[in-house]
Amino acid sequence: MAAKWSNWARQQTCAPARIERPANEEQLSEAVARAAREGLPVRPVGSGHSFTDTCLTDGVLVDQSGMQRVLDVDPRTGLVKVEAGIKLHRLAAELHRHGLALENQGDIDKQSLAGALATATHGTGERFRNMSANVVGCRLVTATGEVVEIDEERDPDTWRAARVSVGALGVISQYTLRCVPAFRIHRIDELRPAAEVLGDLDALVAAHDHFEVMALPHTDKVLTYASRRTDRPATPPGRIAAWWNDDAVSNAGLGAACGLGRLLPGAVPGIARTMSGLIGRYEQLDDSHRVFAHERRVRFTEMEYAIPRAHAVEALERVRALIADRRLPVLFPVELRFTAPDDAFLSTAHGRDTAYVAVHQIARAEYEAFFRAVEAIMDEYEGRPHWGKRHFQTAATLAPRYPGWRDFQAVRARLDPEGVFTNDYVRRVLGPVGADLG
Ligand SMILES: Cc1cc2nc3c(=O)[nH]c(=O)nc-3n(C[C@H](O)[C@H](O)[C@H](O)COP(=O)(O)OP(=O)(O)OC[C@H]3O[C@@H](n4cnc5c(N)ncnc54)[C@H](O)[C@@H]3O)c2cc1C
Numbered sequence: 001m002a003a004k005w006s007n008w009a010r011q012q013t014c015a016p017a018r019i020e021r022p023a024n025e026e027q028l029s030e031a032v033a034r035a036a037r038e039g040l041p042v043r044p045v046g047s048g049h050s051f052t053d054t055c056l057t058d059g060v061l062v063d064q065s066g067m068q069r070v071l072d073v074d075p076r077t078g079l080v081k082v083e084a085g086i087k088l089h090r091l092a093a094e095l096h097r098h099g100l101a102l103e104n105q106g107d108i109d110k111q112s113l114a115g116a117l118a119t120a121t122h123g124t125g126e127r128f129r130n131m132s133a134n135v136v137g138c139r140l141v142t143a144t145g146e147v148v149e150i151d152e153e154r155d156p157d158t159w160r161a162a163r164v165s166v167g168a169l170g171v172i173s174q175y176t177l178r179c180v181p182a183f184r185i186h187r188i189d190e191l192r193p194a195a196e197v198l199g200d201l202d203a204l205v206a207a208h209d210h211f212e213v214m215a216l217p218h219t220d221k222v223l224t225y226a227s228r229r230t231d232r233p234a235t236p237p238g239r240i241a242a243w244w245n246d247d248a249v250s251n252a253g254l255g256a257a258c259g260l261g262r263l264l265p266g267a268v269p270g271i272a273r274t275m276s277g278l279i280g281r282y283e284q285l286d287d288s289h290r291v292f293a294h295e296r297r298v299r300f301t302e303m304e305y306a307i308p309r310a311h312a313v314e315a316l317e318r319v320r321a322l323i324a325d326r327r328l329p330v331l332f333p334v335e336l337r338f339t340a341p342d343d344a345f346l347s348t349a350h351g352r353d354t355a356y357v358a359v360h361q362i363a364r365a366e367y368e369a370f371f372r373a374v375e376a377i378m379d380e381y382e383g384r385p386h387w388g389k390r391h392f393q394t395a396a397t398l399a400p401r402y403p404g405w406r407d408f409q410a411v412r413a414r415l416d417p418e419g420v421f422t423n424d425y426v427r428r429v430l431g432p433v434g435a436d437l438g
Pocket residue numbers: 008043044045046047048049050051054055064084085105106107108110111112113114115116117118119120121122123165166167168170171172173296386387388389
């Protein structure tokens with residue numbers, strides 16, 4: 001009987017011929033080579049936290065949960081060698097024990113390192129690049145089972161391709177990452193008038209190491225997460241404040257509100273206003289990995305677009321107006337984050353100061369009309385969709401948005417000439433192997 005697999009949001013499912021669970025690189029390369037010999041396609045999978053069909057296959061799914069070791073740590077240089085399947089929460093905890101940290105993180109830490117890097121997962125902060133920019137080197141298992149060593153010195157093009165690969169080059173078994181000395185963060189979450197925050201956005205983003213805006217639909221309020229790095233000692237929030245913020249409002253309250261909103265879509269604007277009244281000021285001062293990552297227990301689906309930073313306010317205002325004007329039954333905030341440019345060929349922040357605009361809808365609710373309307377807005381800014389989040393683009397629409405597109409495709413054609421690591425998603429967003437090379 002075929003195995004079954006589904007993603008975190010439980011909206012993408014497949015029945016692969018088999019799921020391989022290698023415990024080390026040798027087993028991984030045997031598993032990949034065996035699949036290729038049998039003519040089966042291969043897809044690597046991390047924690048299944050992508051919302052797209054990027055991991056689905058009826059061939060062989062390679063799950064690296066058994067490959068989570070930290071192999072080498074050099075606290076002096078900050079260079080750390082790890083197995084690619086390591087989960088971010090485990091990696092962050094291990095780094096902390098060595099006096100190190102990840103330079104920046106997104107808002108959860110359940111992902112595998114390889115999965116997060118493959119889709120250009122990012123946090124926020126105009127001086128920081130997405131996580132893949134800190135990859136110094138990696139080891140990639142190709143369809144023949146051969147292991148290729150990749151770093152900038154050996155081959156800059158392959159290195160720029162492998163840092164954000166959408167799993168289309170092979171299965172990465174190990175990374176060498178540049179980490180930073182451990183640091184603490186002082187973060188203040190508070191509700192503020194949207195006009196005040198958006199009117200002063202550039203100054204607020206510049207004044208904080210990490211600044212994020214959560215625009216609350218159907219209200220004139222935004223919740224801001226404003227973080228500064230600090231040497232002050234950790235003072236974790238009180239138990240009641242943490243419970244109210246993390247459990248009662250962000251999870252139980254949001255889940256209940258969304259459930260009610262599905263039953264009574266017409267009441268959503270009123271529910272949204274009531275919800276906003278429950279949000280209070282919340283402060284954290286703790287080690288970076290404890291402040292960056294939060295629990296997300298309400299299952300949802302998401303679309304996120306990377307656009308040039310200069311359009312951030314206009315794009316967010318247009319999405320807020322879309323939700324308000326159409327009275328869309330949306331309760332999740334519209335999220336706005338920032339990163340610095342980098343040079344990975346498929347990084348969503350390739351070559352430009354970037355703002356990320358994300359919209360969410362609770363799982364099981366209709367999302368497509370809303371997401372398509374948001375996508376139409378983002379198209380006007382040459383938006384690049386997050387590779388792990390929903391979008392409706394194709395290779396034809398994406399190619400012009402990535403200056404390094406052909407360079408990536410050339411590396412792909414060299415490393416995976418037979419298209420063993422292709423599935424429907426990869427075919428749709430990257431096209432067939434070699435198609436773009438003329
Ligand atoms: C609740 C939630 C919060 C999130 N928050 C953020 C956020 O703050 N910022 C952000 O940018 N994104 C965020 N995401 C998106 C998430 O970070 C990405 O979708 C990420 O890719 C998921 O990692 P994963 O380990 O689950 O990978 P998967 O979804 O399992 O896989 C993602 C991709 O990685 C490839 N892959 C996996 N392992 C390997 C390997 N060893 N070698 C080569 N390719 C591989 C897969 O083939 C696939 O293409 C969030 C998602 C959820 C569900």
